[in-house]
Amino acid sequence: MGKTDWLRRTSKAKLAVIFVAMLVIVLGIGLGVSSHQSAVNNSLLKSAETHFVVTQHGIIPQEKIDQTLVGLERAWQQIRDQVPEAQSHSAIHVYIYENMGEYKKYSGAALWSGGTARLTIAGYELHLPIEQDNTQSDSEWMTLSTMHEMTHIAMYMIVDSQSEAIPSWFAEGLAEYEMVKGKWFDINMVMRRDSMRYFVWRNWDNVSSNQFLLSYVPSYSSSATEVDVFYGGSYEFFRFLANKYSEESLLNILRDVGRGEDFSQAFINITGEDYEQAYADWLESF
Numbered sequence: 001m002g003k004t005d006w007l008r009r010t011s012k013a014k015l016a017v018i019f020v021a022m023l024v025i026v027l028g029i030g031l032g033v034s035s036h037q038s039a040v041n042n043s044l045l046k047s048a049e050t051h052f053v054v055t056q057h058g059i060i061p062q063e064k065i066d067q068t069l070v071g072l073e074r075a076w077q078q079i080r081d082q083v084p085e086a087q088s089h090s091a092i093h094v095y096i097y098e099n100m101g102e103y104k105k106y107s108g109a110a111l112w113s114g115g116t117a118r119l120t121i122a123g124y125e126l127h128l129p130i131e132q133d134n135t136q137s138d139s140e141w142m143t144l145s146t147m148h149e150m151t152h153i154a155m156y157m158i159v160d161s162q163s164e165a166i167p168s169w170f171a172e173g174l175a176e177y178e179m180v181k182g183k184w185f186d187i188n189m190v191m192r193r194d195s196m197r198y199f200v201w202r203n204w205d206n207v208s209s210n211q212f213l214l215s216y217v218p219s220y221s222s223s224a225t226e227v228d229v230f231y232g233g234s235y236e237f238f239r240f241l242a243n244k245y246s247e248e249s250l251l252n253i254l255r256d257v258g259r260g261e262d263f264s265q266a267f268i269n270i271t272g273e274d275y276e277q278a279y280a281d282w283l284e285s286f
Helices: 003-051 062-080 100-106 138-165 168-180 187-202 224-245 247-258 263-271 275-285
Strands: 052-057 092-097 116-120 123-129
Touching (some): 003 052, 116 138, 123 138, 138 168, 138 247, 224 275, 247 263
C-alpha cells in the first residue's frame, strides 16, 4: 500500500470519527432539550391543575387535554405578571370540545368563533374546540387561541362587572396584541401579524370610513371575512395606542372603568385625548 493510499484511508477514518462525534453531540443536545421541555411541561401541567377545572365534550385523548392545559397555564403566567388583579382568583372553568361541530352546537358561540371567554354568574369560563376546520394545525391554533382567550379573562378580572362598558375594538385589540406580542421569531405569530395587517390593507376603504372599528360589534352570524378585518384593524389600532401611550396606560383605562368610570372619560383621563382623535391619528399614520 502506497503512502498516498494510507493517508487517504487515515483521512477517511478521521472524518468518520469526527462525524460520529458530532452526531453524538447533536443527539445529546436534542435529548437534553427534549428532557428540559418535558420537565417544564410537567411543571406547567401541575400548576394548571390548581387554576383550571376541565369539562370535556366528546371523546378527547388525555394527551390533548394536557396540551391544552399546558398552553393555558403558559398564557396565564405571561398575563399575571402584568395584571396584579389576576394573582388571586377562583378556578377558571374550561370546556373542551372534541371538534368544531360539538363546539358550535353546545357552546352557544358565534358561527365564526374559534374560542370563547365569558364572565358568568358562576365565574370565569373558557370554551375551546380541540380541532379546527381550517388549514391551520390544531397545535398552532391552540397556541394562538389560548393566549387570546386568556387575555379576555384577565380583562374581566380587571373590570369585573363593568365588562359590557369596554368597546369591542379595545377588547379584541388587546387580546390580539397580547397574543402576538414579543414573539418575533415565532413563525406562527409572524404569519398572524402579517395576515392581520394584510386584511386591514386590503379592506382599507372600509376601515378608514365611517369609523368602522369604533362602531362595529361582531354578531352571531357575522361573516368570517368581516370579522377578520375587524380583528386585524383592532390589533393595528391597539398596537398604535400601546406604542403611543404604553401598555400600562391602556390597562389603567380598564382599571378606571372597573371603578365605574365611563370608557370615553377613562380614555381621556389616562391619555389626555379622546379615542376618536386617536383613531384619526392612527388612520393618518397607517
